[in-house]
Amino acid sequence: MSGYKVFIVDDEADIALILKLQLEDAGYRTMRARDGIEALDALERESFDLVLLDIRMPRMDGIEVLERIRDRWPDLVVIMMTAHGSEDIAVEAMKKGAVDYISKPFSSDDMKKRVERAIQFNRTRLENERLQRVLDEERRKMGAILRGMADLLVAVDREGRIITINRAAEERFGIAADGVQNQPVELLLKTDIPGERLPCRVVLATGDPCLDVTYAVQAGGGMIPVLSSATPLKGAGGEMMGCVEIIRDISTLKALEREREDFVSMLSHDLKTPITAVVGSIDLVREGRIGPVNAEQRSYLDSAMESCAEMVDMIDTLLDVHRFEAGRMVMAARLEDLGPLMARTLGRFDSVARRAGIALVLTLPDYPLALSLDRNQFARLMGNLIANAIKFTQEGGEIEVSARLLNDPAELVGRIPRESYPDVPLPPLNPHLLITVRDTGVGIPADSLVSIFDRFVQARNRRLGKSTGTGLGLAFCRKVMDAHHGYIWAESVEGEGSSFNMLFPLTNEAYAATGG
Numbered sequence: 001m002s003g004y005k006v007f008i009v010d011d012e013a014d015i016a017l018i019l020k021l022q023l024e025d026a027g028y029r030t031m032r033a034r035d036g037i038e039a040l041d042a043l044e045r046e047s048f049d050l051v052l053l054d055i056r057m058p059r060m061d062g063i064e065v066l067e068r069i070r071d072r073w074p075d076l077v078v079i080m081m082t083a084h085g086s087e088d089i090a091v092e093a094m095k096k097g098a099v100d101y102i103s104k105p106f107s108s109d110d111m112k113k114r115v116e117r118a119i120q121f122n123r124t125r126l127e128n129e130r131l132q133r134v135l136d137e138e139r140r141k142m143g144a145i146l147r148g149m150a151d152l153l154v155a156v157d158r159e160g161r162i163i164t165i166n167r168a169a170e171e172r173f174g175i176a177a178d179g180v181q182n183q184p185v186e187l188l189l190k191t192d193i194p195g196e197r198l199p200c201r202v203v204l205a206t207g208d209p210c211l212d213v214t215y216a217v218q219a220g221g222g223m224i225p226v227l228s229s230a231t232p233l234k235g236a237g238g239e240m241m242g243c244v245e246i247i248r249d250i251s252t253l254k255a256l257e258r259e260r261e262d263f264v265s266m267l268s269h270d271l272k273t274p275i276t277a278v279v280g281s282i283d284l285v286r287e288g289r290i291g292p293v294n295a296e297q298r299s300y301l302d303s304a305m306e307s308c309a310e311m312v313d314m315i316d317t318l319l320d321v322h323r324f325e326a327g328r329m330v331m332a333a334r335l336e337d338l339g340p341l342m343a344r345t346l347g348r349f350d351s352v353a354r355r356a357g358i359a360l361v362l363t364l365p366d367y368p369l370a371l372s373l374d375r376n377q378f379a380r381l382m383g384n385l386i387a388n389a390i391k392f393t394q395e396g397g398e399i400e401v402s403a404r405l406l407n408d409p410a411e412l413v414g415r416i417p418r419e420s421y422p423d424v425p426l427p428p429l430n431p432h433l434l435i436t437v438r439d440t441g442v443g444i445p446a447d448s449l450v451s452i453f454d455r456f457v458q459a460r461n462r463r464l465g466k467s468t469g470t471g472l473g474l475a476f477c478r479k480v481m482d483a484h485h486g487y488i489w490a491e492s493v494e495g496e497g498s499s500f501n502m503l504f505p506l507t508n509e510a511y512a513a514t515g516g
Helices: 013-025 034-044 062-072 089-094 108-148 167-173 199-206 250-285 295-326 338-347 350-356 375-391 473-482 508-513
Strands: 005-009 029-033 050-054 079-082 102-105 152-156 162-165 212-217 221-235 238-251 333-337 359-363 370-374 398-406 430-438 487-493 498-504
Touching: 005 034, 013 029, 029 034, 034 338, 050 062, 050 238, 062 079, 062 089, 079 473, 089 102, 102 108, 102 199, 108 359, 152 167, 152 199, 162 167, 162 333, 162 398, 167 375, 199 212, 199 238, 199 359, 221 250, 250 295, 295 338, 295 375, 295 473, 333 338, 333 508, 338 359, 338 375, 338 398, 350 359, 350 375, 370 375, 370 508, 375 398, 375 430, 473 487
Parallel strands: 005 029, 005 050, 050 079, 079 102, 359 398
Antiparallel strands: 152 162, 152 238, 212 221, 221 238, 333 370, 398 430, 430 498, 487 498
């Protein structure tokens, strides 16, 4: 107990001296006052950890001193000292705020134990009071946060009965928190999904968080779309006491989504209509219907037709990416002979590649290749990758399109960037078909190899090529591969070229038709 300061208030000098020697021997610091008035004066000047206060003293007795101490210094711990036979007075003093009393004559060990216990008790009491103030303050802060939340909060116990709801939930559902306490959560959350699929019910059943569930809930006289997440509510020992569900009104987001769909529909109609008129007019001129056309004029007209076709392709790509994201893209997959399909796709770019001075090479194995796919989407996927390769390959370069069977894709798993598929398992050890589009162009920076498949993103070095585009082509390619349950990734060395790899899973029927 080294360092604690004890104030001895006793008019008997010999008893005060004994107390002083015994306490200082135990490591305490001490000070003495001869009566109550002297004690109160000293307390105004100095602070103490404990007061040993005699009851019977001249000028002012111990009871009156105790009362003044309690009024002036309520956190100061006081032990009363009384003569043997005056225990009733000491008990009365304890009712007025003393923590203990010592009867004279007293045992040295008993006295020191009582002093130590009283100081520790007071320290613990003060710390508990401090922690309680901190806890109350945190509760007030949390209450203010919950009241100010725009999202709805519903807390339920282990049985799914409502513990509380926040102010936003009260206002949205038109009911006070105490009006739904101890009620099953389904009485408050009337939704378009079964009760057992409510995020809070899922958490109570599994013990795991249930995140980002969309449903519609009845509120304000109608059904509103919400995005909801629930997490376990655990006690100090880690046991689950219930859960908290946070519900976000996404009506505004749904309205914005509808506006976006309307905009995309408008875009497809209002942009394609004038382009169709331009194409028709150019065709009339190119075919010589309104006058002769020489070779140089025909070349310019052909370039204009290619630009119009490129614009139409950009619009179609934007629409298709939108359809994929909205889940409205209809896929018509069937077993296809891959060799002729790839040859026809490459044939569309022969004239463009020749004019650019780029060699187009198709490398296929000597066995047949079959794949279950949507012919149109696959052709556009390959067309986007080949067109990109042509844009960013210099004259004299080469573009190779190849395909081969993989009975075990394990050799490629390490090459697929994990950040491209963080929530998707990597290819299982089943037969797959690998298609690669390799060019000798400007290459792609390493820090862009993953992001180039995002919408409206282009690699920095790619902008050094012949055309910039919209940044939607590779996003479309990723959507097509996802729809076919495949994988796509890029590999590149800047200044040496790039390879775009597509890994398609083979169905049993496709594998049987492939002569690997």
